[in-house]
Amino acid sequence: MDRLLTVADLAERLKIAPGSIYHWVAQGRLPCIRFSKRCLRFRESEVSSLLDELSDGGSREGDNLQESPLWKGRN
Numbered sequence: 001m002d003r004l005l006t007v008a009d010l011a012e013r014l015k016i017a018p019g020s021i022y023h024w025v026a027q028g029r030l031p032c033i034r035f036s037k038r039c040l041r042f043r044e045s046e047v048s049s050l051l052d053e054l055s056d057g058g059s060r061e062g063d064n065l066q067e068s069p070l071w072k073g074r075n
Helices: 007-014 018-026 044-056
Strands: 040-043
């Protein structure tokens, strides 16, 4: 079973403010499990995949960093 991370867990792991996590979720950049408006959980495997994609620079065959959910809206 996949471990579920809280907003605080994820913010600490990414070294960003918890508000940024909520902002990314609202923009559809970050997949989550929503229990209520402010009670969110994140699958550790999905977060790891997104981080791998971003740290690789989208260099895996067929991957494009600009298509990553966390990249949307950046130019």
